[in-house]
Amino acid sequence: MIEKTLEKLKAIKLRREGLSYREILRYVPVAKSTLSLWLRDVGLAKRQTQRLTKKRLDAMRRGWETIRAEKLKRVNTVRNRAVQEVSLLNTRECWLIGIALYWAEGAKEKHDTGATLLKFSNSDVSMIVFFQQWLIQYLKLAKNHLKYELYIHENADWLNAKNWWARRLNVSSSRIRVYFKKHNPKTKRHNTGDRYHGLIRINVPRSSHLTRTIEGWIQGICKRCGIV
Numbered sequence: 001m002i003e004k005t006l007e008k009l010k011a012i013k014l015r016r017e018g019l020s021y022r023e024i025l026r027y028v029p030v031a032k033s034t035l036s037l038w039l040r041d042v043g044l045a046k047r048q049t050q051r052l053t054k055k056r057l058d059a060m061r062r063g064w065e066t067i068r069a070e071k072l073k074r075v076n077t078v079r080n081r082a083v084q085e086v087s088l089l090n091t092r093e094c095w096l097i098g099i100a101l102y103w104a105e106g107a108k109e110k111h112d113t114g115a116t117l118l119k120f121s122n123s124d125v126s127m128i129v130f131f132q133q134w135l136i137q138y139l140k141l142a143k144n145h146l147k148y149e150l151y152i153h154e155n156a157d158w159l160n161a162k163n164w165w166a167r168r169l170n171v172s173s174s175r176i177r178v179y180f181k182k183h184n185p186k187t188k189r190h191n192t193g194d195r196y197h198g199l200i201r202i203n204v205p206r207s208s209h210l211t212r213t214i215e216g217w218i219q220g221i222c223k224r225c226g227i228v
Contacts, residue, residue, distance in 0.1 A: 008038045015042045020055060098134035099217045101127065109215060115208035121151075121201040125168050128200050132169060135202070139210060143171070147205060152198030154180040161197040169200075176200075 011028045021035055028035065089097075105127070107119035120131050135141045150165060152158045158178055166173035204210060222228045 011035055011038050012042055015039050094134070095138050096221070098131060098138060099214060099221065101131055101134075102214050103218045103221075106214065107211065109208070109211055116211050118204040118207040118210045118214070119201055121199055123197070123199040125165075125197075128165075128202070129168060132202060135204065141204060145204065147203040148176040149201040149203065150176050150178045150198050151181060151201065152178065153183055153196075155183045156196055156198065157194075158198070164197050165200055 007028050007030060011024050011030075014024045014027060021032065021039075024035060024039075025032065102120060105120055105122050107116050109116040120128075122128055122131075132143075132146065135146065136143055148165070148169065148171065150158070150162055152161055158180070162173050162176050162178060166176060219228070
């Protein structure tokens with residue numbers, strides 16, 4: 001009985017110091033139900049309450065970090081497996097990829113507007129760099145023949161974005177012309193901050209014949225796939 005009384009007093013003392021039930025059970029090895037009964041009327045000072053709240057938040061944060069790490073591990077496993085599935089790409093496959101990209105993101109000629117120059121726009125840096133190389137390798141265009149336009153919100157760091165694109169495209173920043181999008185303070189867009197670099201458009205002057213050629217290739221793909 002004396003031993004239980006001493007354990008109870010010790011548990012109350014530890015509780016008043018701000019220890020959690022789990023922590024107290026390390027020093028007072030009794031059933032949790034017994035500990036709960038002993039401590040049900042023990043109040044905590046504000047400082048002790050804050051300590052317990054911080055411990056709970058820290059535990060939650062560690063839990064989130066563990067879940068996030070496990071998710072990233074699963075994501076990387078899937079991506080790495082998918083990378084291996086691609087293997088090597090031959091010349092024809094790369095050529096077809098460029099046509100498909102233009103089909104999705106390139107300017108199309110409309111019958112009622114006349115000739116359309118070759119224009120390709122996107123904010124994905126990998127896609128833009130791929131398409132730039134595709135124009136050079138498969139359409140035999142000189143790099144200095146390409147024109148670059150940056151479309152970016154007027155309240156963004158356009159100069160930093162311009163230099164960022166210049167480095168990735170391996171061109172002088174002076175070759176990138178900047179156009180500003182009007183800022184909308186009510187927008188809910190998430191592409192803001194240091195990771196926002198705007199959208200790049202690649203233009204090819206005097207290229208209406210190339211646009212028509214690419215559209216012919218697109219029609220050829222449709223025909224071979226039984227779409228038309």
